[in-house]
Amino acid sequence: MDQTIINRNNVHISGKGKKTVIFAPGFGCDQTVWKDVSPAFEEDYRVILFDYVGLGNSDLSAFDPIKYSNLTGYVQDVLDVCADLNINDAIFVGHSVSSMIGLLAANLKPEYFSQLIMIGPSPCYLNDPPEYYGGFEKEDLINLMDMMEKNYIGWANAFSITLLNNPARADVSQNLENRFCSTDPIIINAFAKACFFTDNRRDILKAKVPSLILQCADDVIAPKIVGEYLSMNMPNSTITYMNAIGHCPHMSDPEETIQSIKQYLNSQSESLIGEGVGGV
Amino acid sequence: MDDIIENAPCGFMTLSANGKILTINQTLVNLLQYPSSEPLIGKHFNVALSNASRVFIQLYFFPIITLERYVEEMYVSLVAHDGEEIPVLLNASFHDNEIICAIVPMHKRNALENELIKAKKMFENAYSEKEKALSELEAALLTLKQNQLELLKANQENAKFKLDTERDLQLAKTIQETSLTKDIVNDKIKILSYYHASKALSGDIYGFYEITPQKYGIILLDVMGHGISSSLITMSLQSLFHKLISQGVEAAVVMQELDQYLHELFQDNQEAWHYCTAIYLNIDTKTQTIEYLNAGHPPAILQDQNGLQEELFATSPPLGMFKSISFTSKSLEYTEGTRILLYTDGVSEALEINALNSILKNSFFQPLSETKALILKELENSENKFDKYDNDDQCFILVELSS
Structure with missing residues (x-):
């Protein structure tokens, strides 16, 4: 085990089980968002929580604005953690953009993953009329990035470039409030560009690992039509419609989220056992 | 509510x-x-x-x-x-x-914040522009340093090349000087000479030969220009006149042959074309006659035993200049004690007008070697006065005839 990756991505391991579940936070957030969900898996699984570089308690000095302005940078974080912990056949639970990060990671290294759980996934946020409705125009996303910048608590007393060149910035940033949901413009602009302007519609066609789409009601970020597009186009995918409203059911409705995931995993293992019996 | x-x-x-x-x-x-x-x-x-x-x-x-x-x-x-x-x-x-x-x-506060963000972005852009300019400057400096190193290396190579060339030139100079004939001093004739190259190699060349115990041939040539190209020509002319004069060929024929040789040399190469001035004396100590030809050369000064001076002016244009010229020699008789000074323009032009005539006259009663010493002294003085004349090759020959 390489301590540098463990530290870099602030990896935390818990649970009693053998099979691994990895929880990957969504856009701009750190592993704290799983606090009402992940404990429910500790009895039966080895639970792994981590932060992407630039978020939470990750090593900010490892943040490379070029690497992390593309989803491949975040995919590499996932693959690094998996390789480092010798993970095979893990269940990957990804919220929001992490669903796509998980999919891209699984396309590259299918042996690392057994199932992907996608909470509020979207392969492409931008509308591409007439055949695709992602929910957003480019202008909306640019306005969103402006809004993030204005909500960045630290911006008034710290110029981003001087921060970037300041080796002591880790200390500065750690004093900022709400670290679990960062609006730090350097990190978030890179992440936002990586996730909001990406188009993974071709990648979902090549999905190699079975997946569950958890579709919330009234999710403005990942509307129902996007979830349905995914379930139609992604091989081996199952869609579950949740009662939870919004984009963060793991926070607003952790119990429903836990049950939806467990139900799917049970049905998966049953069908596997079924196949196994059939094969004898 | x-x-x-x-x-x-x-x-x-x-x-x-x-x-x-x-x-x-x-x-x-x-x-x-x-x-x-x-x-x-x-x-x-x-x-x-x-x-x-x-x-x-x-x-x-x-x-x-x-x-x-x-x-x-x-x-x-x-x-x-x-x-x-x-x-x-x-x-x-x-x-x-x-x-x-x-x-x-927060309409108003929002407008203020927008302005602040705009200002901040301008600062950031300016900062990154500055950083960019700085890094470009650093790159330029690095290139400059590399260029300097290369220049230094080229300079060293150049210095080595120069050293090699100088060594070569010194060797060539020795060879050129070796080809010069030695002074002749006997009871009938004294011939003293001085030879100085402006650069390592000279465009001047001379030779004097005892053809028979009573016949002496004296030649002085000045190839236009100086340095390597001129000196190369002097060397080829030297081997030619050495052969001709030693064999006792007629004076006019010696000049004819040298002229012919230069025309042939540059026949197919106008760019390399050089001409030369020359003066040739054929002295018969028995009949006490001097037969001479002057091909565009500064006039030799002849001073008789009474101190009267006469100048042996050009009898033809320089050698290698015009084709098909016929060379005719002139003759004159001399008496005991006659002295003749042959020189190249590098000598006369370094001195004031008539300086050579005066030295010759004033040293009338002094040994020939003293006359030579006086000319050299005058040349040395003039070197300080007229630096530019050090740019030309200098050569002169002093002859004293006895009975």
């Missing part, structure tokens, strides 16, 4: 945990330009949010309010009934499974 809250100077609203509007005060209804609260109650908060704000609320507001139970100074953009965007600050707390929101419009 309490009348005070209803008309408070800020928007007030309660939401269900999943974002549905439960209550809304009149101030906020007015702000959103709805006729009443009725169309808003029961709707998701999204109904009053811009597209970007809807996403922002999902990504930040709900996670933060859920986890931390409190949201402070969140900037979002509301959308009024008529579509107008209203920048607001949103404070919220989580209480009894409801989200309580206080909303303050």
